[in-house]
Amino acid sequence: MSNSPKIRNMEEFASVSGLSRPTVSKYFNDPDSVRASTRARIEQSLEEYDYTPNIYAMNQNRKLTKNVGILVPYLADPFFAEIARNVEQRCIDAGFRPTLYSSHGDPNLEVEILESLRSLKPAGVLMAPLGRSSIRGEIEKFCNYVPTVLFDSNIPDLGFAFVGSNNTQFSMLMAEYLCRTGEPPCFFEMQFPSNPNANKRRQGYLDAMERLGHEPKVIKIEGDGWAFEEIGRLGAHKVFETGGFPSSTVLCSNDRLAIGVLTACWEKGVRVGIDSNASIRVAGQDDHPLARYTCPPLTTIAQEYEAISSYAVEVLAKAVEGEKKPHESKLFEGKLIMRDSA
Amino acid sequence: MSNSPKIRNMEEFASVSGLSRPTVSKYFNDPDSVRASTRARIEQSLEEYDYTPNIYAMNQNRKLTKNVGILVPYLADPFFAEIARNVEQRCIDAGFRPTLYSSHGDPNLEVEILESLRSLKPAGVLMAPLGRSSIRGEIEKFCNYVPTVLFDSNIPDLGFAFVGSNNTQFSMLMAEYLCRTGEPPCFFEMQFPSNPNANKRRQGYLDAMERLGHEPKVIKIEGDGWAFEEIGRLGAHKVFETGGFPSSTVLCSNDRLAIGVLTACWEKGVRVGIDSNASIRVAGQDDHPLARYTCPPLTTIAQEYEAISSYAVEVLAKAVEGEKKPHESKLFEGKLIMRDSA
DNA sequence: ATATTAATTTTACGCGCGTAAAAAAATAAT
DNA sequence: ATTATTTTTTTACGCGCGTAAAATTAATAT
Numbered sequence: 001m002s003n004s005p006k007i008r009n010m011e012e013f014a015s016v017s018g019l020s021r022p023t024v025s026k027y028f029n030d031p032d033s034v035r036a037s038t039r040a041r042i043e044q045s046l047e048e049y050d051y052t053p054n055i056y057a058m059n060q061n062r063k064l065t066k067n068v069g070i071l072v073p074y075l076a077d078p079f080f081a082e083i084a085r086n087v088e089q090r091c092i093d094a095g096f097r098p099t100l101y102s103s104h105g106d107p108n109l110e111v112e113i114l115e116s117l118r119s120l121k122p123a124g125v126l127m128a129p130l131g132r133s134s135i136r137g138e139i140e141k142f143c144n145y146v147p148t149v150l151f152d153s154n155i156p157d158l159g160f161a162f163v164g165s166n167n168t169q170f171s172m173l174m175a176e177y178l179c180r181t182g183e184p185p186c187f188f189e190m191q192f193p194s195n196p197n198a199n200k201r202r203q204g205y206l207d208a209m210e211r212l213g214h215e216p217k218v219i220k221i222e223g224d225g226w227a228f229e230e231i232g233r234l235g236a237h238k239v240f241e242t243g244g245f246p247s248s249t250v251l252c253s254n255d256r257l258a259i260g261v262l263t264a265c266w267e268k269g270v271r272v273g274i275d276s277n278a279s280i281r282v283a284g285q286d287d288h289p290l291a292r293y294t295c296p297p298l299t300t301i302a303q304e305y306e307a308i309s310s311y312a313v314e315v316l317a318k319a320v321e322g323e324k325k326p327h328e329s330k331l332f333e334g335k336l337i338m339r340d341s342a
Numbered sequence: 343m344s345n346s347p348k349i350r351n352m353e354e355f356a357s358v359s360g361l362s363r364p365t366v367s368k369y370f371n372d373p374d375s376v377r378a379s380t381r382a383r384i385e386q387s388l389e390e391y392d393y394t395p396n397i398y399a400m401n402q403n404r405k406l407t408k409n410v411g412i413l414v415p416y417l418a419d420p421f422f423a424e425i426a427r428n429v430e431q432r433c434i435d436a437g438f439r440p441t442l443y444s445s446h447g448d449p450n451l452e453v454e455i456l457e458s459l460r461s462l463k464p465a466g467v468l469m470a471p472l473g474r475s476s477i478r479g480e481i482e483k484f485c486n487y488v489p490t491v492l493f494d495s496n497i498p499d500l501g502f503a504f505v506g507s508n509n510t511q512f513s514m515l516m517a518e519y520l521c522r523t524g525e526p527p528c529f530f531e532m533q534f535p536s537n538p539n540a541n542k543r544r545q546g547y548l549d550a551m552e553r554l555g556h557e558p559k560v561i562k563i564e565g566d567g568w569a570f571e572e573i574g575r576l577g578a579h580k581v582f583e584t585g586g587f588p589s590s591t592v593l594c595s596n597d598r599l600a601i602g603v604l605t606a607c608w609e610k611g612v613r614v615g616i617d618s619n620a621s622i623r624v625a626g627q628d629d630h631p632l633a634r635y636t637c638p639p640l641t642t643i644a645q646e647y648e649a650i651s652s653y654a655v656e657v658l659a660k661a662v663e664g665e666k667k668p669h670e671s672k673l674f675e676g677k678l679i680m681r682d683s684a
Numbered sequence: 685a686t687a688t689t690a691a692t693t694t695t696a697c698g699c700g701c702g703t704a705a706a707a708a709a710a711t712a713a714t
Numbered sequence: 715a716t717t718a719t720t721t722t723t724t725t726a727c728g729c730g731c732g733t734a735a736a737a738t739t740a741a742t743a744t
Binding site for chain 2: 052054055056057059060075076077078081082084085099100101102104118119120121229230233259260262263265266289290292293294295296297
């Protein structure tokens with residue numbers, strides 16, 4: 001960082017530090033692998049001279065790089081952006097070098113990214129798969145080469161482990177709350193949800209309703225892709241046109257659908273909320289970053305962002321170190337966030 | 343892609359293709375640099391055998407890599423996620439290898455990312471700086487080493503070029519529309535906006551008001567950071583507590599602030615919109631992906647996402663090729679999106 | 685002080701490719 | 715057919731580092 005002559009390579013840097021290159025090399029691979037006094041000397045030189053090892057030369061012969069790929073299905077969804085940020089930070093803290101990718105909702109792109117990822121020789125990959133549309137065979141092939149931890153959305157038995165939310169519990173928790181505080185909810189979801197979590201959520205709803213002795217009512221709406229708000233909005237309009245919701249309480253499969261439902265309600269002049277002059281209650285699931293700011297603010301189930309990302313990275317680190325163990329599925333419970341929409 | 347024996351390196355691949363390694367190397371650097379018949383032969387082999395050049399070995403000795411860094415200030419903001427997606431795709435189309443980074447609103451992280459980016463020897467960088475809090479000196483230093491195109495938010499005279507929106511025009515357009523259709527607006531913004539575009543927008547408002555002969559009223563609210571919705575919400579509440587808005591029309595500096603204002607209005611029981619029983623109109627700027635789904639849907643100014651990203655990448659390609667020209671500032675006009683909030 | 689152990693240096697090789705220069709071959713122009 | 719031109723091959727070197735083995739030195743234990 002100074003005005004000293006520029007260091008060209010590790011040889012030179014080792015020389016000005018009064019050490020040999022292999023020792024310096026060892027330091028850069030793992031600072032703790034050299035004697036404390038040596039380490040101090042290197043780090044002092046590092047302050048004095050401006051040198052960074054050439055990462056291309058480093059990774060060329062390394063058995064294992066420190067690269068980690070983070071792949072999410074749709075980065076323009078603030079939920080994934082937020083969890084990606086979390087995961088990214090923890091990777092850095094764990095000494096990895098994360099790179100962020102998004103499949104943009106396209107299964108082919110998902111596979112393409114994995115392929116280009118392979119050429120980066122990553123130590124591991126954290127992947128939230130697209131879900132239903134994911135090309136399982138290709139992902140499986142990838143998992144055979146690179147330690148991969150799935151998160152958010154599970155593909156059964158794939159990868160080293162899965163870390164996500166207990167989506168069944170999400171819906172059960174919310175359904176119970178809604179039953180306790182008003183009319184039992186109907187369940188609002190996409191007919192062919194792109195994400196397998198949706199199935200768990202439906203099941204949680206069905207279980208809760210049965211246990212509480214209410215008749216479950218599931219509304220399945222059309223729509224494809226990741227424009228959930230629009231799908232929810234159009235779906236709700238269709239429901240309004242065909243007799244309305246079967247209950248004055250609507251539990252949506254996720255927050256983004258719920259946001260669309262709120263918009264439809266507004267457009268239809270239907271008041272949403274828990275106060276006296278509202279005629280319908282709407283709840284979501286995920287605690288989307290903007291759920292707090294809808295009108296009315298959306299009652300929802302909060303994911304344990306931090307616990308999930310921290311555990312996912314923890315497990316990945318183990319996978320990278322070559323630990324062998326049976327496929328693990330770790331699920332975190334959600335928390336009820338009560339707001340004014342339900 | 344077949345069951346042929348695995349190719350270990352370019353030497354082997356050249357051999358099975360019946361060519362010499364330097365020729366194959368040339369192909370990978372630029373497929374058009376070899377004879378058409380040779381190219382066909384290589385591409386046929388590529389289908390037959392499974393070979394990808396080792397990118398670390400490639401980039402080690404290359405004067406210029408094909409890597410491009412894309413840096414945005416805050417990826418959890420869907421606006422930036424969306425524009426990043428656009429830019430990313432166009433980089434790929436242009437033959438680059440983009441990598442996405444987010445400063446997460448932290449000026450120090452912004453600089454750190456640039457530093458770690460340098461070790462990737464990128465051909466170029468597309469950067470939307472944090473704005474006011476950006477550490478100009480460090481960014482300037484970076485721009486001296488790597489061809490950098492700024493977008494969205496300008497830092498005067500920095501980098502090869504700037505590509506963004508004509509923010510003055512944004513506010514002028516909206517102010518004119520609002521004046522034409524109802525009470526002249528007041529302007530709602532953060533006291534110390536993190537983004538210099540905010541200043542342009544204020545100026546556009548002031549200009550428009552002056553030209554139309556109305557007295558401008560600017561409301562500056564407290565708040566720091568990137569949680570614009572919350573800042574807008576709290577700011578609006580404060581306004582309500584201290585006598586209310588000076589006009590029944592509120593032009594917000596951006597959509598996320600506007601979303602917060604809408605929430606505050608809801609919480610206060612103030613009806614927003616253009617219909618008869620609404621008492622206040624609220625408008626934003628940016629056409630945030632969720633602006634369509636607020637209640638009421640937000641009237642706003644749409645950025646030319648695609649034009650901006652396509653032009654930015656175009657200019658970057660020129661910069662990479664070493665074209666020299668004076669610092670250019672290209673601004674795109676916004677389009678008025680009329681919805682129900684104003 | 686001696687033996688033991690751990691850390692470091694020396695020496696040496698290889699990774700997979702870029703790239704430059706000269707020679708050879710293929711193509712195009714005359 | 716001859717010449718000029720372009721493309722390809724040959725040959726050869728180097729990039730910056732990882733890494734392995736043996737020799738040396740330093741730290742720790744006895």
